[in-house]
Amino acid sequence: MTDIKKLTIKDTIKAFKEKEFSSEELRREFLKSIKKENKELNAYLSVFEKEALNEKNDGVFSGVPCAVKDNILIEDTICTAGSKILGNYVSTYDATVIKKLREAGAVFLGKTNLDEFAMGSSTENSAFGPTKNPHDLTRVPGGSSGGSAAAVAAGLAVFALGSDTGGSIRFPASFCGVVGLKPTYGRVSRRGLMAMASSLDQIGTLTKNVYDAALVLNIIAGRDEFDSTTVMGKVPDYTDGIDKSIKGLKIGVPKEYFGEGLDDEVKNSINKAISKLQNLGAEIIDISLPHSEYALAAYYIIMPCEASANLARYDGIKYGFSEAGKVNNLLDVYLGSRGNGFGEEARRRIMLGTYALSAGYYDAYYRKAQQIRTLVKNDFDEAFKKVDVIIGPTAPTVAFKLGEKTADPLEMYLSDIYTVAINLAGVPAISIPCGFINKLPVGLQIIGRHFDEATILRVGHNFENN
Amino acid sequence: MSLSKMEIEHIAKLARLGLSEKEKEKLSQELSGILDYMKKLNEIDTKNVEPTAQVSGLLNIFRSDGSPQKIDVERIKKIISQAPEREDNFVKTKPILGR
Numbered sequence: 400m401t402d403i404k405k406l407t408i409k410d411t412i413k414a415f416k417e418k419e420f421s422s423e424e425l426r427r428e429f430l431k432s433i434k435k436e437n438k439e440l441n442a443y444l445s446v447f448e449k450e451a452l453n454e455k456n457d458g459v460f461s462g463v464p465c466a467v468k469d470n471i472l473i474e475d476t477i478c479t480a481g482s483k484i485l486g487n488y489v490s491t492y493d494a495t496v497i498k499k500l501r502e503a504g505a506v507f508l509g510k511t512n513l514d515e516f517a518m519g520s521s522t523e524n525s526a527f528g529p530t531k532n533p534h535d536l537t538r539v540p541g542g543s544s545g546g547s548a549a550a551v552a553a554g555l556a557v558f559a560l561g562s563d564t565g566g567s568i569r570f571p572a573s574f575c576g577v578v579g580l581k582p583t584y585g586r587v588s589r590r591g592l593m594a595m596a597s598s599l600d601q602i603g604t605l606t607k608n609v610y611d612a613a614l615v616l617n618i619i620a621g622r623d624e625f626d627s628t629t630v631m632g633k634v635p636d637y638t639d640g641i642d643k644s645i646k647g648l649k650i651g652v653p654k655e656y657f658g659e660g661l662d663d664e665v666k667n668s669i670n671k672a673i674s675k676l677q678n679l680g681a682e683i684i685d686i687s688l689p690h691s692e693y694a695l696a697a698y699y700i701i702m703p704c705e706a707s708a709n710l711a712r713y714d715g716i717k718y719g720f721s722e723a724g725k726v727n728n729l730l731d732v733y734l735g736s737r738g739n740g741f742g743e744e745a746r747r748r749i750m751l752g753t754y755a756l757s758a759g760y761y762d763a764y765y766r767k768a769q770q771i772r773t774l775v776k777n778d779f780d781e782a783f784k785k786v787d788v789i790i791g792p793t794a795p796t797v798a799f800k801l802g803e804k805t806a807d808p809l810e811m812y813l814s815d816i817y818t819v820a821i822n823l824a825g826v827p828a829i830s831i832p833c834g835f836i837n838k839l840p841v842g843l844q845i846i847g848r849h850f851d852e853a854t855i856l857r858v859g860h861n862f863e864n865n
Numbered sequence: 866m867s868l869s870k871m872e873i874e875h876i877a878k879l880a881r882l883g884l885s886e887k888e889k890e891k892l893s894q895e896l897s898g899i900l901d902y903m904k905k906l907n908e909i910d911t912k913n914v915e916p917t918a919q920v921s922g923l924l925n926i927f928r929s930d931g932s933p934q935k936i937d938v939e940r941i942k943k944i945i946s947q948a949p950e951r952e953d954n955f956v957k958t959k960p961i962l963g964r
Contacts, residue, residue, distance in 0.1 A: 489943075489947065491940060491943045491944050491947070492940070584919070584920055584921055585921040585923070598918060598919040598920075624928060627923070627926035628919070628921050628923060630921065630923065690909070692905075693905060693906060693909060696902060696903050696905045696906050697906060699899070699902075699903070700903060700906075707880060714881075715949065716949070716950075716956060716958050717947070717948055717956060718944075718947035718948060718949075719947075719949075721949035721950070723949050723950050723959070724949070724950070727959060728959050728960070729958060729961050730881075731883075731959075734881060734882065734883030735883050737880075737881050737882050737883065738882050738883030738884055739883070746882055746884070746892075747895060747896075749880050749882060750873070750876055750877065750880060750882065750892055750896060751896055751899060753876050753879050753880040754868070754872075754876045754896065754900075757875075757879060764903065766916055767906050767907075767911060768906065769916030769917055769918060770911035770914040770915070770916050770917075771906055771909060771911065772916070773914050773915055773916060773917040774909070774911070774914060776920060808895055809898055809899055809902055812899075823917075823920075824920060825920030825921065849920075
């Protein structure tokens, strides 16, 4: 059998067609690899050993095995969000993206590890232990979709789904050397994704190459009556024109993404990528996103505010971890279940968000941050009048060591410096591997106009194949 | 910027989080540090800037008027069965009025 670890979606479908192996054989091979390697990696939180294959399905992804971040619901299976508070929670319905993948014939191998409720940049905030980076087991895979990124990088899934609120797909993609796509806000339904910060959350893909990202987006994109933030209109075929040359395309390089804090070697690697794109015929244009330096502070107000409201639903009464059996009044049920059910980072963000939204502070924090958000968004609108895409680093460094940043929450937050502005503006972005430093991958971030995933995919695909 | 222990206790109560004494102290330091960083935002004058709550540009999305879905009894049972305390097909909570 071919090396299943390197299989792309395209390869897999071709191999099925040529009867190289059956979907059941492939699924069993993947389960075998997971069994062998997951103990060390901890990429999967649960594995579906017995999932029945729908042999009759003749969808475009028929038999293609994938992994799903454990904050996306698959009916009748445990969904923990990486939290003790949902350790025993069983999903009561399929997320819309799951429904769509199921209809297309995809096979779910299992659920992947994440920072609790997708809150973190290293997957160290999981209640079920950190995931390790497949390139170096002493390092983090990035987060919060660290399990999905590590599973794809280690070849334990053909592709995976993740979610991205401030970089949670792109950041681990960068650290693990895979392709991570965060679509435009409104492109993909979030029904069945556990809400963290609702004005920022988006579901996206972790894949082995850019073409696969286009294939998965083709399936999961589109309007959903159950998510009123999804937009109407026809979804294009994202593989259409992905091969087209980038000659004459205008690529903006924001000076703010190359300043203090960016590792010198990462900078070199990104500069090399820029030269390569120039050699492919793109026109490189220096631009400015003047409010970049304020985006992180605005993000770390807006996100915890929305998260504190969204996480109010975990009350120890409707489902999940509860101390109701130990105490006699309602307030104590709340205090005990939430205080002991949520992990440290979730508690910190709930506190931060509750403070910023509390009487007397709303204008100084939440409203101020939303005003800055307008300025950040305007920066992108202005830039996209001059250029077709914007590029820069995904992360300021390569993967850091496990435990290196857990002592200081603010230092961990600073890792997201190049990714959060994209969520504030709601534009799409993709991280693609662009080199290695001491065997650790570096990610190039390509940012596009609202709903113009096609162009960032085209740039990525051209970069990858030349 | 510094958050007193009393402020931390007030916020924790609003957020319905039971915190240990040790954690209250830790959070008072950590949150103060994070809020100091947020001061950065005051460098920018936003007097005439409209706030952005979301970026989809969509407004007032309604579903068509009518009965949405058939009531799915099995699904309701599944949902209720997750409640830590329940009776028949009901979710149970503690009394909120003193007895």
